[in-house]
Amino acid sequence: MDLQLAGRSAVVTGASRGIGLATVRALRAEGMRVVAGARTSPVELTETGATVVPVDLSTPAGAVRLVERALEELGEIDVLVNNVGGTDRVQNLAFADSTDEEWYEFLELNLMAPVRVTRAALPSLLRTRGVVIAVSSGDALTPRQxxxxxxxxxxxxxxxxxxxxxxxxxxxxxxxxxVSPGATRTSLWEGEVGARFATAAGVAHEDFLAMLPTHAGVLTERWITPEEIAAAITFVASPRSASTIGANFLIDGGALRSL
Ligand SMILES: NC(=O)c1ccc[n+]([C@@H]2O[C@H](COP(=O)([O-])OP(=O)(O)OC[C@H]3O[C@@H](n4cnc5c(N)ncnc54)[C@H](OP(=O)(O)O)[C@@H]3O)[C@@H](O)[C@H]2O)c1
Known part of the structure; x- marks a missing residue:
C-alpha cells in the first residue's frame, strides 16, 4: 500500500533512540523529510538523513526552538510525532517517597513537552491540515504496580x-x-531506570528483562519492538488514515484485559 507520505514533512521528538529513532527510520523509508529533536545526536540518528536539532524538550524554550528550526528546514509541518516522554532519571518508586520535583519532571516531559511543541507547530499544522500523534503508554490505562x-x-x-x-x-x-505502547524493549528498560526496577523486584537486571513481558501480561511473551510501534505511527500519519481522529491505539500484546 502506498501510504502517500513521500515528500511530506515530519517532526519527531525524543528521536535519538528507542521508539523515536524507529519512527524517524520508518518515516524516512516512506520518503518523508524529517526533523528530529533530542538532546544528543548519535550516528544512528544522523545516518537516517533526518535533520537533527539538539534540544532539551523539558524546557519551554526547547519546544519553541525545535519548531522554529523545523519550519526553517521544512517550510511547513505535515506530521508531528510527540514521542518524547518517560524518564531517564532513576525516580523513587513508592508514592510516599515521591517528591514534587519528580512529579513535575514527569509532567514536564510527558505532558508539557507535547503541549508546547504542538502549540508552537499549530499555525503550520492548520495550514497543512496536518496530523499530531502523541506517544502515550498502556500504563495510563492500567497502572502497573x-x-x-x-x-x-x-x-x-x-x-x-x-x-x-x-x-x-x-x-x-x-x-x-x-499511540500507546506496552512493554517495548528500549534503553528505558535496558539502562539505569530498568536496573532500578530490577533491584526493587529483587532480581538481576538481565533476569528482569527476560521475565518482564510475561510478568506484564504480554500474550506473545516477548518484548514489543520499537519498529512495531513505529509502524503504527506511520500508518496513522498517512492520509490513508484520514478518518482516524481522536483514537488511542493500544499496542501492548494483549496485556490490557478490559474493553
Ligand atoms: N519503552 C516502553 O516500554 C514504553 C512503553 C510505553 C510508552 N513508552 C513511551 O514511548 C516514548 C519513547 O520511549 P522509549 O522507550 O523509546 O524511550 P527511550 O529509549 O528512553 O528514549 C527516549 C528518547 O527521548 C529523548 N529525550 C529524553 N529526554 C529528553 C529531553 N529532555 N529533551 C529532548 N529529548 C529527550 C532521548 O534522547 P536524548 O537522551 O538524546 O535526549 C531519547 O531519544 C515515551 O513517551 C515513553 O513514555 C515507552
Missing part, C-alpha cells in the same frame, strides 16, 4: 489533552491521535 505513579498520571493527562485537542482541531482539518 512498582511504577512511580507520576508517570501513568502524566500519560493519562496526555491522553485527555490529546482527545480534547482532537475535538477542537478535527473540524479545522488537523487530526490528533494517540
Amino acid at each position: 512498582g511504577t512511580p505513579i507520576g508517570y501513568p498520571s502524566a500519560k493519562a493527562a496526555l491522553n485527555t489533552a490529546m482527545k480534547a485537542l482532537s475535538v477542537e482541531l478535527g473540524a479545522r482539518g488537523v487530526r490528533v491521535t494517540t
Whole structure:
C-alpha cells in the first residue's frame, strides 16, 4: 500500500533512540523529510538523513526552538510525532517517597513537552491540515504496580489533552491521535531506570528483562519492538488514515484485559 507520505514533512521528538529513532527510520523509508529533536545526536540518528536539532524538550524554550528550526528546514509541518516522554532519571518508586520535583519532571516531559511543541507547530499544522500523534503508554490505562505513579498520571493527562485537542482541531482539518505502547524493549528498560526496577523486584537486571513481558501480561511473551510501534505511527500519519481522529491505539500484546 502506498501510504502517500513521500515528500511530506515530519517532526519527531525524543528521536535519538528507542521508539523515536524507529519512527524517524520508518518515516524516512516512506520518503518523508524529517526533523528530529533530542538532546544528543548519535550516528544512528544522523545516518537516517533526518535533520537533527539538539534540544532539551523539558524546557519551554526547547519546544519553541525545535519548531522554529523545523519550519526553517521544512517550510511547513505535515506530521508531528510527540514521542518524547518517560524518564531517564532513576525516580523513587513508592508514592510516599515521591517528591514534587519528580512529579513535575514527569509532567514536564510527558505532558508539557507535547503541549508546547504542538502549540508552537499549530499555525503550520492548520495550514497543512496536518496530523499530531502523541506517544502515550498502556500504563495510563492500567497502572502497573512498582511504577512511580507520576508517570501513568502524566500519560493519562496526555491522553485527555490529546482527545480534547482532537475535538477542537478535527473540524479545522488537523487530526490528533494517540499511540500507546506496552512493554517495548528500549534503553528505558535496558539502562539505569530498568536496573532500578530490577533491584526493587529483587532480581538481576538481565533476569528482569527476560521475565518482564510475561510478568506484564504480554500474550506473545516477548518484548514489543520499537519498529512495531513505529509502524503504527506511520500508518496513522498517512492520509490513508484520514478518518482516524481522536483514537488511542493500544499496542501492548494483549496485556490490557478490559474493553
Ligand atoms: N519503552 C516502553 O516500554 C514504553 C512503553 C510505553 C510508552 N513508552 C513511551 O514511548 C516514548 C519513547 O520511549 P522509549 O522507550 O523509546 O524511550 P527511550 O529509549 O528512553 O528514549 C527516549 C528518547 O527521548 C529523548 N529525550 C529524553 N529526554 C529528553 C529531553 N529532555 N529533551 C529532548 N529529548 C529527550 C532521548 O534522547 P536524548 O537522551 O538524546 O535526549 C531519547 O531519544 C515515551 O513517551 C515513553 O513514555 C515507552
